[in-house]
Amino acid sequence: MKRYFLHVVVALAFALCATAQTNPAADLIIQNARVWAVDPSQPEAQAVAILGDRIVAVGSNQQVELWRGAHTSVVDAGGRRLMPGFNDAHVHFVDGGSQLDNVELNDATSPQEFARRIRERAAKTATGSWLLGGDWDETKWSPAEPPTKELIDAATPNTPVAVNRYDGHMVLANSLALKLAGITAQTPDPDGGVIVHDKNGNPTGALKDAAQDMLFKAIPPLTHDQRRHAIERALSHAASLGVTSVQNMNPDYADIAVYNELLNEGKLTTRIYAAPLITQVDDQVRIGIRRAFGGPYLRIGAVKAYADGSLGSATAYFFEPFSDQPGNRGILSDEMHPISLMHDRMMRADAAGLQICTHAIGDAGISAILDIYAEIEKQHGNRDRRWRIEHAQHMAAKDFDRFTQLHVIASVQPYHAIDDGRWAERRIGRDRATRTYAFRTFLDHGVRLALGTDWNVAPLNPMLTLYAAATRATLDGKNPNGWFPEQKLTIKEAIEAYTVGSAYAEFQENEKGSITPGKLADMVLLSGDILNIDPIKIRDVKVLKTWVGGKLTYDAGAASR
Numbered sequence: 064m065k066r067y068f069l070h071v072v073v074a075l076a077f078a079l080c081a082t083a084q085t086n087p088a089a090d091l092i093i094q095n096a097r098v099w100a101v102d103p104s105q106p107e108a109q110a111v112a113i114l115g116d117r118i119v120a121v122g123s124n125q126q127v128e129l130w131r132g133a134h135t136s137v138v139d140a141g142g143r144r145l146m147p148g149f150n151d152a153h154v155h156f157v158d159g160g161s162q163l164d165n166v167e168l169n170d171a172t173s174p175q176e177f178a179r180r181i182r183e184r185a186a187k188t189a190t191g192s193w194l195l196g197g198d199w200d201e202t203k204w205s206p207a208e209p210p211t212k213e214l215i216d217a218a219t220p221n222t223p224v225a226v227n228r229y230d231g232h233m234v235l236a237n238s239l240a241l242k243l244a245g246i247t248a249q250t251p252d253p254d255g256g257v258i259v260h261d262k263n264g265n266p267t268g269a270l271k272d273a274a275q276d277m278l279f280k281a282i283p284p285l286t287h288d289q290r291r292h293a294i295e296r297a298l299s300h301a302a303s304l305g306v307t308s309v310q311n312m313n314p315d316y317a318d319i320a321v322y323n324e325l326l327n328e329g330k331l332t333t334r335i336y337a338a339p340l341i342t343q344v345d346d347q348v349r350i351g352i353r354r355a356f357g358g359p360y361l362r363i364g365a366v367k368a369y370a371d372g373s374l375g376s377a378t379a380y381f382f383e384p385f386s387d388q389p390g391n392r393g394i395l396s397d398e399m400h401p402i403s404l405m406h407d408r409m410m411r412a413d414a415a416g417l418q419i420c421t422h423a424i425g426d427a428g429i430s431a432i433l434d435i436y437a438e439i440e441k442q443h444g445n446r447d448r449r450w451r452i453e454h455a456q457h458m459a460a461k462d463f464d465r466f467t468q469l470h471v472i473a474s475v476q477p478y479h480a481i482d483d484g485r486w487a488e489r490r491i492g493r494d495r496a497t498r499t500y501a502f503r504t505f506l507d508h509g510v511r512l513a514l515g516t517d518w519n520v521a522p523l524n525p526m527l528t529l530y531a532a533a534t535r536a537t538l539d540g541k542n543p544n545g546w547f548p549e550q551k552l553t554i555k556e557a558i559e560a561y562t563v564g565s566a567y568a569e570f571q572e573n574e575k576g577s578i579t580p581g582k583l584a585d586m587v588l589l590s591g592d593i594l595n596i597d598p599i600k601i602r603d604v605k606v607l608k609t610w611v612g613g614k615l616t617y618d619a620g621a622a623s624r
């Protein structure tokens with residue numbers, strides 16, 4: 064009898080060991096959720112198990128329950144929508160973080176309000192320190208004229224001011240800032256830039272595109288502590304919005320150093336792919352790194368180039384003049400003077416295996432970049448490069464097919480469509496507007512989309528981007544059924560582009576972008592079911608919890624307590 068009992072115990076112990084080996088206990092189980100996995104092999108589920116930083120099981124509550132052990136923490140999602148975290152394919156992370164502390168002018172609806180906010184901020188700014196920030200948008204005023212230095216000079220005699228237009232393609236300087244930058248009535252326009260003058264030939268303080276650099280050079284760089292503070296602000300902002308990965312366009316090297324510092328301290332709570340300016344391409348070439356070099360939290364190996372300016376600043380480069388500015392068809396950026404300079408830099412980047420992401424907005428700017436991409440493919444042969452055009456706003460009809468043939472990713476920002484949609488048709492006319500923010504046409508051509516915001520140009524909140532993609536309802540309320548509604552995305556298409564699509568755009572689609580066993584456990588729990596509500600209500604949905612690599616990085620419940 065005794066012997067028999069021992070036998071059973073040994074057998075039982077073996078059995079326990081065997082299950083323990085094939086099915087170790089999860090660290091975290093999220094159950095009672097409505098999972099939208101963005102994975103066609105298992106689109107919907109109830110529960111997810113996480114071990115370490117990876118998803119290990121996705122299925123019904125019962126299936127995932129098998130992963131529960133004595134030390135597994137369990138979150139009851141209460142029937143709410145659980146999705147992969149958002150991957151913002153185009154942000155200016157440090158600018159965004161700094162902006163959270165700077166003067167905010169985006170919702171100033173008159174020049175008087177604009178001036179009042181600067182006056183108030185100047186009163187609180189230490190003498191000699193720069194007053195920065197902005198995101199002003201003169202299209203919200205009447206008449207829609209860009210501001211001039213006269214508006215703010217009297218209130219800022221001892222405070223240099225540099226406040227940017229929301230699109231980053233124009234900045235307003237006051238007289239002191241112009242003086243510090245050495246800009247006078249005699250200063251010629253730089254290549255790729257415009258110094259705006261008044262009737263008497265004096266600078267108004269407004270500087271467009273490359274002319275902005277003359278001013279920026281005079282601004283002292285962020286100190287290490289200021290930079291770290293801005294990045295910490297940006298990280299917690301991203302976590303609170305369910306943004307678990309960002310692709311950081313034109314960071315300073317010092318930004319990457321701070322990301323690395325935070326990574327070592329275990330404080331980097333958003334995954335970052337950094338694409339420094341192509342003007343610095345030889346640094347990455349010399350080191351010998353290639354695209355997506357690094358680890359799950361921090362990668363480099365891409366370059367960011369600029370083909371042209373922006374639509375709002377009338378510097379995007381078009382084949383035909385602007386409908387409201389005959390004689391002006393925009394400008395190519397300084398990097399395109401001459402075009403062979405861009406061509407040579409891109410050839411070097413491609414030969415080194417670096418990924419190329421190019422800002423191009425006007426139809427002729429986009430076309431010029433596609434010409435260079437085609438030329439590179441001809442000379443270097445076919446391979447999986449994942450070239451990107453950032454913004455890809457105003458397409459020539461002939462170029463959709465070229466996107467397809469060259470496998471170019473359209474890295475787009477739907478919020479710009481509902482913002483610019485207020486006035487874009489006046490600027491470029493009906494015909495060109497039909498191919499503007501043409502998300503549906505891209506998909507119809509088999510072009511891959513990556514979604515983002517261009518934060519701080521637009522808000523980082525993914526709900527506003529999804530709302531914009533699904534409704535195309537312009538911010539002025541004048542197109543409730545959508546501005547060029549045939550270009551709307553379905554909410555599922557928009558989510559896919561914002562998760563797997565963006566992950567593909569950084570060569571990480573096997574690591575993240577869906578709730579799939581084996582992938583990184585980057586997830587977000589939402590207050591509303593964005594797949595099943597009126598798209599108009601998506602903008603009101605909030606993030607309840609955010610996990611990055613299985614770690615809770617934001618908890619609305621904790622935040623409100």
Ligand SMILES: [Zn+2]
Pocket residue numbers: 153154155312517
């Ligand atoms: Zn940008």
